[in-house]
């Protein structure tokens with residue numbers, strides 16, 4: 001029949017029908033659980049949830065169109081984990097990110113100019129790790145609020161001379177809500193008065209119990225400033241990644257999330273994207289939020305020009321018509337017309353939802369009734 005109800009779509013996406021209804025409302029459509037959605041609407045909604053659906057027409061059977069998720073288990077290959085560092089202000093997040101970045105320049109990349117592209121990769125024991133260096137809280141709050149999950153593992157930094165503070169708790173809550181493994185980095189152990197055991201003790205109140213106390217949370221004692229314990233921390237990240245088996249199919253068109261974007265004076269709109277599935281190639285058409293474009297040039301975090309980039313790779317691209325927003329879903333298309341069409345549909349939907357939002361002060365109230 002070429003359509004599915006809201007309820008069926010929700011089931012396909014492993015979401016609650018209410019979440020799909022909310023998303024539709026956000027896109028400017030009031031819908032009920034039994035409302036029929038056409039294929040375009042289903043694809044649009046799915047991409048809003050970060051899921052790609054493929055339409056297969058089974059002509060031989062009944063001319064019905066069925067929708068299946070694309071990846072076969074056999075097509076999934078190991079990919080680097082994507083790590084976010086969170087914690088209270090001044091507990092050492094930036095120092096840690098900088099220390100990891102500078103101690104781990106892989107051979108052959110040495111000498112490359114470090115680019116700030118919102119994320120970077122390091123190589124440890126021949127395995128890559130991707131770090132998001134957009135402020136962790138922002139990455140979580142803006143992106144998660146928009147339904148984009150970009151993080152696999154969260155490192156929660158706690159200063160051993162300070163202890164658990166409000167943003168530490170916030171970070172724990174974010175990571176738990178996102179169901180993301182937590183590694184606690186007890187930082188500043190070089191400081192006088194540092195008491196790592198006290199931090200561990202206090203963390204048990206949040207159900208983060210160290211392994212040596214019979215729990216299952218990894219605690220790493222580090223000094224970001226003196227560069228103590230960093231290698232161990234990186235190895236622990238790889239250990240978690242090994243257990244979690246992060247995988248993606250590199251052999252399909254790219255899908256990812258915009259982590260940062262801005263208007264560059266010389267180059268026009270640039271977007272920093274984390275590729276999460278598939279491989280992005282120079283020349284690919286794409287949709288980023290309500291914008292579309294064609295990848296003109298692509299560089300990595302070492303300033304190296306790339307022709308293509310696979311899962312978990314952060315890249316900076318040019319070739320956009322406008323500046324997208326952090327958290328915008330990014331999708332490559334073979335067909336430029338289709339990319340343009342989807343971007344336009346989204347822009348229209350967004351305008352409609354903005355109109356709805358303006359005309360109804362009680363949009364929040366509406367959500368409550370769903």
Ligand code: GDP
Pocket residue numbers: 087088089090091092093094095096187188189190191222223224225226
């Ligand atoms: P952020 O707000 O979490 O990004 O914290 P910063 O990385 O900016 O660090 C805040 C302050 O703590 C800076 O003055 C750092 O030099 C200092 N700091 C960070 N890590 C350590 C550490 O391991 N030992 C000591 N002694 N100071 C540190």
Ligand code: MG
Pocket residue numbers: 093094095
């Ligand atoms: Mg900082």
